[in-house]
Amino acid sequence: MEMPETCDFTVFGGTGDLALRKLLPALYLRDHEDQLPRDCRIIAVSRSEYDDTAYRAEVRASLQRHVDPADLREDVVERLLSRLHHVSLDFEDPEGWHLLHGLLKDRPSYDETVRVYYLAVAPSMFGEICARLEEIGAVDPQARVVMEKPIGHDLASARAVNESVGRVFEERQIFRIDHYLGKETVQNLLVTRFANTFLEPLWNSSWVDHVQITVAESLGVGNRGGYYDSAGALRDMVQNHLLQLLCLVAMEPPTYVDRETVRDEKLKVLLALRPMTPEIVDRDTVRGCYAAGEVDGEPVPSYAEDLGRDGSRTETFVALKTEVQNWRWAGVPFYLRTGKRMDRRASEIVVVLKRPPHAMFPGAEGVTTANRLHIQVQPDEGMRLHLTVKEPGPGGYRLRPVSLDLSYATAFGQRLPDAYERLLMDVMKGNPTLFMRRDEVEAAWAWAEPILRRWDESPVPPLDYPAGSAGPQAAAALLERDGRTWQELDA
Ligand code: BG6
Numbered sequence: 001m002e003m004p005e006t007c008d009f010t011v012f013g014g015t016g017d018l019a020l021r022k023l024l025p026a027l028y029l030r031d032h033e034d035q036l037p038r039d040c041r042i043i044a045v046s047r048s049e050y051d052d053t054a055y056r057a058e059v060r061a062s063l064q065r066h067v068d069p070a071d072l073r074e075d076v077v078e079r080l081l082s083r084l085h086h087v088s089l090d091f092e093d094p095e096g097w098h099l100l101h102g103l104l105k106d107r108p109s110y111d112e113t114v115r116v117y118y119l120a121v122a123p124s125m126f127g128e129i130c131a132r133l134e135e136i137g138a139v140d141p142q143a144r145v146v147m148e149k150p151i152g153h154d155l156a157s158a159r160a161v162n163e164s165v166g167r168v169f170e171e172r173q174i175f176r177i178d179h180y181l182g183k184e185t186v187q188n189l190l191v192t193r194f195a196n197t198f199l200e201p202l203w204n205s206s207w208v209d210h211v212q213i214t215v216a217e218s219l220g221v222g223n224r225g226g227y228y229d230s231a232g233a234l235r236d237m238v239q240n241h242l243l244q245l246l247c248l249v250a251m252e253p254p255t256y257v258d259r260e261t262v263r264d265e266k267l268k269v270l271l272a273l274r275p276m277t278p279e280i281v282d283r284d285t286v287r288g289c290y291a292a293g294e295v296d297g298e299p300v301p302s303y304a305e306d307l308g309r310d311g312s313r314t315e316t317f318v319a320l321k322t323e324v325q326n327w328r329w330a331g332v333p334f335y336l337r338t339g340k341r342m343d344r345r346a347s348e349i350v351v352v353l354k355r356p357p358h359a360m361f362p363g364a365e366g367v368t369t370a371n372r373l374h375i376q377v378q379p380d381e382g383m384r385l386h387l388t389v390k391e392p393g394p395g396g397y398r399l400r401p402v403s404l405d406l407s408y409a410t411a412f413g414q415r416l417p418d419a420y421e422r423l424l425m426d427v428m429k430g431n432p433t434l435f436m437r438r439d440e441v442e443a444a445w446a447w448a449e450p451i452l453r454r455w456d457e458s459p460v461p462p463l464d465y466p467a468g469s470a471g472p473q474a475a476a477a478l479l480e481r482d483g484r485t486w487q488e489l490d491a
Contacts, residue, residue, distance in 0.1 A: 001430055024062060156238060215245075341467035
């Protein structure tokens with residue numbers, strides 16, 4: 001899949017946080033590497049009354065805030081700014097659509113231009129925007145639409161969003177972003193598993209005791225309380241990012257890596273997840289909400305204070321146990337947890353192998369711990385394999401746990417591109433491999449929905465946990481009752 005010669009990249013929600021903090025810095029950094037099509041234009045659409053000059057000034061300021069100064073080059077900044085246009089558009093008002101259409105038409109080689117429409121707005125607007133784009137004649141077979149999550153808030157609403165967008169764009173033209181799939185370490189999971197032979201024979205229920213997937217954040221909800229309170233950690237993180245990580249850990253090797261095969265294999269994992277009956281939800285899920293506490297030695301407010309009101313029952317933390325019910329994974333627990341305002345920002349996948357079947361070093365000092373593979377998704381991207389070795393020296397066996405470390409920073413010594421850099425390039429090239437297909441999104445909702453339903457029925461609110469902690473004690477108990485513990489993050 002080649003980069004097209006010409007592209008118009010239109011962002012609905014062009015003055016929003018995502019556009020300014022993530023999308024434009026990512027486009028800048030790719031422009032820095034000369035990877036944008038030569039006459040690529042970036043058209044920001046929003047309700048704001050900006051003209052091009054004012055919008056460019058806003059983007060310049062935001063690049064200064066969000067791009068590492070070492071990567072800021074004035075000539076590249078100027079080039080990127082010269083690509084930018086702003087269209088003020090009130091969705092109800094035909095005038096704005098007319099302006100947008102005029103701008104899209106106003107370029108050489110209109111027919112050859114790949115038009116990308118990035119929907120960085122509330123999902124309730126997705127269908128309407130697509131319908132309007134079709135009305136003004138701006139959708140042709142090579143046009144693409146990119147949808148940010150959340151795609152719905154349950155299965156029915158996700159289906160409705162998919163239906164409304166699907167009336168205008170074919171599935172091959174629809175790119176549903178899960179930015180975790182653009183992270184280097186997440187893509188490396190596929191390569192580590194399938195471009196090597198040493199893991200695959202062990203990667204099953206005969207050798208794996210259990211899997212832990214943690215996405216811990218130290219930040220609170222900040223100024224996103226409005227959205228977050230209607231979502232919560234299960235919708236915001238588990239239904240998408242954590243389940244995608246689980247899929248990449250658990251999936252079968254695809255015949256080769258292409259746009260459908262990887263997604264076919266991930267879908268099979270989602271469909272094999274153990275259904276969450278009310279009894280299982282009560283037994284195998286824990287939800288929490290952060291109280292005031294301390295993060296990095298600084299006092300931080302509670303969720304209710306961040307939100308500006310009491311009485312919310314939204315969870316900011318989830319821990320749960322699930323299983324992939326297939327031949328490879330039968331009986332292997334997958335423990336997932338994620339939370340805001342935890343003691344650190346760290347995302348990690350830990351595959352814990354079974355212990356040796358027999359203790360053959362009688363009188364040995366020290367312990368034989370289970371082998372573990374830690375895949376550090378972020379920060380400090382890398383992998384560590386924990387082994388037991390003999391401490392050097394005479395006089396019997398002293399056993400010691402050590403780790404073989406692969407640090408991306410040390411091994412590759414270069415900046416790792418942000419997930420959006422990779423994903424935006426893939427959209428322009430028309431490569432959907434790292435995007436979620438409609439059936440995946442809906443299968444993930446079908447699994448998550450019974451959890452949400454059961455929690456809604458429950459009179460018990462989420463458990464408090466102090467900001468700056470590892471979550472509620474019940475999350476530890478979830479593993480302890482199975483004779484296991486959460487692995488120390490980054491340890
Ligand atoms: C987003 C969630 O999808 O992912 C946020 O909506 C969360 O709540 C973010 O903070 C985490 O992404 P990252 O890349 O910082 O781990």
